[in-house]
Amino acid sequence: MLFFSEGFTFRNFLADVFSVFAFVVLFWLLIVVFSDIFSRHDIGGWAKAAWIILVIVLPYFGVFIYLIAEHTGMAERRGQLVQDQQAATDQYIRSVSGSGGPAAEIETAKGLLDSGAITQAEFDSIKAKALGSG
Numbered sequence: 516m517l518f519f520s521e522g523f524t525f526r527n528f529l530a531d532v533f534s535v536f537a538f539v540v541l542f543w544l545l546i547v548v549f550s551d552i553f554s555r556h557d558i559g560g561w562a563k564a565a566w567i568i569l570v571i572v573l574p575y576f577g578v579f580i581y582l583i584a585e586h587t588g589m590a591e592r593r594g595q596l597v598q599d600q601q602a603a604t605d606q607y608i609r610s611v612s613g614s615g616g617p618a619a620e621i622e623t624a625k626g627l628l629d630s631g632a633i634t635q636a637e638f639d640s641i642k643a644k645a646l647g648s649g
Contacts, residue, residue, distance in 0.1 A: 541574055541578070544578045545574065545578065548566075548570055548577075548578050548582070551581075551585070551589050551593075552566050552567060552570075552581075554592065569581075617645040617646055617647075621642050621645050624638050624645075625638070
């Protein structure tokens with residue numbers, strides 16, 4: 516789009532590709548910065564508004580200032596978010612996976628038998644129930 520009088524040339528093509536690339540990079544950076552700003556709990560509404568205004572008024576400059584000023588905080592917040600999501604996923608998987616099946620029940624009962632908490636008859640009863648024959 517820079518060289519209209521030349522028609523369609525390779526230089527015009529490269530300029531267009533670079534322009535589209537720059538726009539996509541800006542859009543991606545805006546999404547990352549806005550999501551980080553809005554998910555922060557350590558700053559108030561006025562500080563968030565100030566960052567948003569800076570990023571909207573001076574897009575590239577504002578994004579680069581935010582990345583330079585908040586790079587460590589962004590990485591820590593993202594790492595914490597990933598850990599929280601992983602913990603929630605693990606907890607959900609544990610909650611829907613059940614008790615571990617008959618082998619886990621028998622193993623638990625064996626531990627109780629070995630510790631003297633239950634008798635051999637109680638162990639045999641638990642084992643029979645776990646195996647479905649009782």
